[in-house]
Amino acid sequence: VNLDAVWYGAQEAAKRMIAAKTPGSIINVASILGMRVQNGLAAYCTAKAGVLQLTRSLAIELARFEIRVNAIAPGYILTEINDTFFSSPEGDAMRKNIPQRRIGDPSDLDGTLLLLASAKASGYMTGSAVVVDGGHSLPLF
Numbered sequence: 718v719n720l721d722a723v724w725y726g727a728q729e730a731a732k733r734m735i736a737a738k739t740p741g742s743i744i745n746v747a748s749i750l751g752m753r754v755q756n757g758l759a760a761y762c763t764a765k766a767g768v769l770q771l772t773r774s775l776a777i778e779l780a781r782f783e784i785r786v787n788a789i790a791p792g793y794i795l796t797e798i799n800d801t802f803f804s805s806p807e808g809d810a811m812r813k814n815i816p817q818r819r820i821g822d823p824s825d826l827d828g829t830l831l832l833l834a835s836a837k838a839s840g841y842m843t844g845s846a847v848v849v850d851g852g853h854s855l856p857l858f
Contacts, residue, residue, distance in 0.1 A: 719764035740783030776844030792850025816852030
């Protein structure tokens, strides 16, 4: 699902934009774990790395149709799936390793989504991945 759904969704969006001769933007959701690894999450990390590579490949293929393809690479975002973990001592320890000392809120992705969706704001961006992670990945680079 982490890679296949992105592939099928992007294909369908591109097909419709090309048929309508309409420029547009496809925004994929990757993860900082597509740029690094974490013990026990090999399949997830591999899938998200695939999303980043898919984003780059589609950016090249679709640029001639005036379709931009970019990705958001979030760090840890609080969701119903992980809220119990992040309220545990282990989750608190992980939070302390993030420079901003907090887990992201889904609304922290809103500005990046709007940036990438706007032809005015990001019309010359394609094939990019914007990291939104509170600084978590900084020690990696």
